[in-house]
Amino acid sequence: MRIDFPNGFIWGTSTAAAQVETAGPHNWRGQKALDGAVFDRTTDHELRRNTDAALIAQFGSLYRCGIDWSRIQPVPQGKFVPEVVAEYQLFFEDLRNRGVSIMLVLHHFAHPEWFEKMGAWTNEDNIPFYLEYVRLCVKHFGEYVHFWNTFNEPNVYAMNAFLLGNFPPAKKARYFLANRVLDNMGEAHDIAFRMIREKSDAPIGISLNTALFEGRGILGKLVAAFVGWWFMRRAARPFERCDFWGLSYYAYMIFDPFPVDAMQGRRKLDQWNIPYDKMWGYRPEGLGKVLRSFYKKYQKPVFITENGICTDDPQKRIQAIKDYLSVCANAIKNGVPLLGYIHWSTWDNFEWHLGPSYRFGLLRVNFDTMEREQTPAATFYATITRENGFDL
Numbered sequence: 345m346r347i348d349f350p351n352g353f354i355w356g357t358s359t360a361a362a363q364v365e366t367a368g369p370h371n372w373r374g375q376k377a378l379d380g381a382v383f384d385r386t387t388d389h390e391l392r393r394n395t396d397a398a399l400i401a402q403f404g405s406l407y408r409c410g411i412d413w414s415r416i417q418p419v420p421q422g423k424f425v426p427e428v429v430a431e432y433q434l435f436f437e438d439l440r441n442r443g444v445s446i447m448l449v450l451h452h453f454a455h456p457e458w459f460e461k462m463g464a465w466t467n468e469d470n471i472p473f474y475l476e477y478v479r480l481c482v483k484h485f486g487e488y489v490h491f492w493n494t495f496n497e498p499n500v501y502a503m504n505a506f507l508l509g510n511f512p513p514a515k516k517a518r519y520f521l522a523n524r525v526l527d528n529m530g531e532a533h534d535i536a537f538r539m540i541r542e543k544s545d546a547p548i549g550i551s552l553n554t555a556l557f558e559g560r561g562i563l564g565k566l567v568a569a570f571v572g573w574w575f576m577r578r579a580a581r582p583f584e585r586c587d588f589w590g591l592s593y594y595a596y597m598i599f600d601p602f603p604v605d606a607m608q609g610r611r612k613l614d615q616w617n618i619p620y621d622k623m624w625g626y627r628p629e630g631l632g633k634v635l636r637s638f639y640k641k642y643q644k645p646v647f648i649t650e651n652g653i654c655t656d657d658p659q660k661r662i663q664a665i666k667d668y669l670s671v672c673a674n675a676i677k678n679g680v681p682l683l684g685y686i687h688w689s690t691w692d693n694f695e696w697h698l699g700p701s702y703r704f705g706l707l708r709v710n711f712d713t714m715e716r717e718q719t720p721a722a723t724f725y726a727t728i729t730r731e732n733g734f735d736l
């Protein structure tokens with residue numbers, strides 16, 4: 345069976361600056377990950393921009409990425425460092441010459457240490473510092489940008505940094521603080537939206553993480569319902585001023601009533617016969633549910649800004665791409681205005697608090713030599729992006 349996508353459907357891949365570049369002075373630098381790696385040297389992308397651009401260009405016409413804010417603006421509200429501006433401009437220019445435009449993510453979990461020290465998103469007074477950074481990004485890079493993401497997954501950031509303690513500043517169970525962080529990011533988004541709109545016609549949105557939450561037992565169902573509401577409704581509310589909803593999807597999360605993931609709860613998932621990748625339960629149909637519910641509520645175009653699977657096995661990655669894209673094609677058939685699909689990730693990178701051994705890359709990275717290797721999954725996805733469809 346052939347799965348085809350509409351004309352003009354946009355294909356791409358994504359990375360995040362902090363996960364692929366050697367760490368500038370940002371809030372993640374020096375953090376020790378679960379697999380023992382230290383957040384510093386990641387994949388040497390800043391030294392391999394030209395060869396990386398050639399690899400990126402095989403995966404469609406859009407590349408979603410970010411800037412290392414800590415490297416480009418080492419002092420609060422200071423001028424951008426000219427050499428760093430030139431480095432990114434040259435890279436974007438190179439991509440443009442290869443037919444690739446940019447979805448620019450302005451905040452992806454990492455920010456300068458100076459911003460962290462002043463309380464980052466916990467303090468409303470810090471919003472102007474972000475806005476000045478955004479203003480300069482629009483000025484220097486606006487011409488390359490076809491889509492804007494003011495924030496990547498504010499819900500994942502607030503949850504991991506203020507509820508679960510996984511991301512810096514590693515606070516736990518600070519529910520009201522997590523909500524304040526969401527609201528401050530939302531306010532920053534709102535102002536940034538208007539600022540960007542004055543200078544750029546490119547659509548503006550965020551990327552919100554979504555998942556399928558299900559409970560086992562009465563208590564599990566209650567917890568799943570509450571977490572689902574907080575994660576996808578409460579967290580979305582401050583960002584409703586947007587041209588499109590950027591959504592990412594990876595996980596099927598079961599509550600029994602505690603969350604069961606594939607890192608700690610493998611035995612239970614096996615018992616329940618639920619497939620999983622290295623991190624979470626696997627249920628691609630959940631993406632269809634999310635797409636329908638977002639479109640129903642907001643009546644705005646949607647964009648899959650991230651989707652992928654944590655595995656070392658390219659054959660599993662190919663299967664996941666097929667599964668997820670079948671769900672996307674079905675949603676389009678049922679009337680969801682899905683603008684495009686961006687696969688996470690272009691190449692293996694530093695998976696935040698877990699470390700580089702948690703692989704998502706279409707291209708495999710040898711972390712000793714930093715060589716990128718084409719995998720069957722990379723070739724498979726590249727072909728889909730060229731043919732605008734695939735044989736199931």
Ligand code: BGC
Binds near residue numbers: 496497592650696704
């Ligand atoms: C994040 C990425 C991350 C991916 C896989 C997303 O939530 O935006 O930075 O690597 O999930 O966990």
